[in-house]
Amino acid sequence: MYKGPFVCTGCALLCDDIAAEIQDNRIIRVDTACRKGVSRIKGCSSPMSCMVNGKAVDIDTAIKEAAMILKSSKHPLIFGHGNCTLETQKKTIELARKIYAHIDDTSSFCQGPLIEAILNEKLPTCTLEEVRHKADVVIFWGADPSNSHPRHLSMYSYFPRGKERQRGWEEDRTAITIDIRKSDTAALCGDKFYEIPINGDSEFINALFSALSNKVPKTSFNMDPKKILELANILKKSDFGVIFAGLGMVYSLDSLEPLLRLINKLNETSKFYLIPMVGQYNMRGFDHTLFKETGYINRVYFGREKIEHGPQHSIIELINNNVVDAALIIGSDPLASLPGEIAKKLANVPLITIDPCNNLTSQRSKVTISSALSGVECAGTAIRMDGVEVTLKQIIETDRFSDEQIIKQIMGKI
Amino acid sequence: MGFGQFLTEPEFKFIIVTHRDIFQNISQEISRFGNEYAERSSVITLDKDDMKKMGLKAGDTVVAKNTSARVVLKVESSVYEKPHPGIAFMINGPWANALVPADTGGTGVPRFKKIEVTLSRSKTEKVTPLNDLI
Missing domain, CATH: 3.40.50.740 (Rossmann fold)
Incomplete structure (x- = not known):
């Protein structure tokens, strides 16, 4: 039964x-x-x-x-x-x-530092229902939900045809992965995979910040500036963006300062939120x-x-x-x-x-x-x-x- | 018994990065003591060129060593990752954790995703069993 x-x-x-x-x-x-x-x-x-x-x-x-x-x-x-x-x-x-x-x-x-920042209202966050219905840009940063949270993409973040995203992943959503390895989730993101070196998150944030400020981004790991400018452009045009922060990001950052700076910058031109990819x-x-x-x-x-x-x-x-x-x-x-x-x-x-x-x-x-x-x-x-x-x-x-x-x-x- | 067995295998420096795996997760849900959990958690994934340099093929075993532990792991080759010389991947679990240093500089956060080790080819050793890790 x-x-x-x-x-x-x-x-x-x-x-x-x-x-x-x-x-x-x-x-x-x-x-x-x-x-x-x-x-x-x-x-x-x-x-x-x-x-x-x-x-x-x-x-x-x-x-x-x-x-x-x-x-x-x-x-x-x-x-x-x-x-x-x-x-x-x-x-x-x-x-x-x-x-x-x-x-x-x-x-x-x-994930403690992220949850603490959210509870202290230092990081803007949203619900997964809002992601399903509104999000047009989703960033999996140091996270691989295809393995850690297998229904994340199908229930909420990428594939659903939400109320304001009826064309779903084909036209209405852009999925981006920032990671040190081409994970199963990164493979889904195609050319929107940004491969960074181990502990390179802070430097990548700085480069992205430059690109969002209309400056030429530079990295010591020689990522093509055009690729970073293209990402900045996608983020600027977003109506409702969400960063899904995984352990890859958390372990790489010595403090949350670069992340908070980035989120504030993104919110000057669009709406951006963060959800920690909690495991248990x-x-x-x-x-x-x-x-x-x-x-x-x-x-x-x-x-x-x-x-x-x-x-x-x-x-x-x-x-x-x-x-x-x-x-x-x-x-x-x-x-x-x-x-x-x-x-x-x-x-x-x-x-x-x-x-x-x-x-x-x-x-x-x-x-x-x-x-x-x-x-x-x-x-x-x-x-x-x-x-x-x-x-x-x-x-x-x-x-x-x-x-x-x-x-x-x-x-x-x- | 050949002369080669008396030669010390060269050691190569690597950084191990851990990640999650849905299939290991399933086996963990069923039993931490099952073969499948052990098999998936004790694999180290290497770049094809690194394997060639070390004379390794898929299924061989390597000794991963640092000041925290000495663990024997099974080698697999990367499939779709971009070339990653000097970097090895492991699914997070007791085998990778054995190699994570206890010292956190007082922060309380160990370096789970940047584990410095040396790897050398193992001639005869089998993968370290779970019970030997703790």
């Missing part, structure tokens, strides 16, 4: 048109979603179970042990949140306050939630006397400097995503993992607590990559607790 529409939590696009065929409380077919989304919704092949020191236990024992570790820790860290609902994130922040913990998420070493489905949600509560999006320490913030409270520096003596990991797999040396150090700290699936972090954890897969086995809300709140529905029933219920129970035992 087909049911839907559901929301996919495979990435921060949160596609809301998913149909699923359900038989005996099992999802046997998923329609509309991309390959990645289908894999997410159907569930992993190695679900996690509740364990303490490698031995299977019931959930109450695992929760009790987790509470004991956190209670006796002097410098606990709560990390992850990218694959958790807003409701869970609120609870983990509450827990962090209660146990005087450090709290951080993956935005700490990826609710990473942006965590940043919004923490920002609302503390004024910071990540890297927060709930000290006994005051709240502290800064790079010294980032997961990377906390582990590098041996600050943390216990860590609760929820909705993330840092041992797979952190630099190897840091992952090894983190693995030596008593770890508690809350997740639906086995992963590298759970394998090295002292306590693992199996949770329901959000958007499939439990409902909730999340924030899409463009800042829009989306409601997740439950597709099938489960005996597993939601992340939120687990955090509540841990708090009850501390």
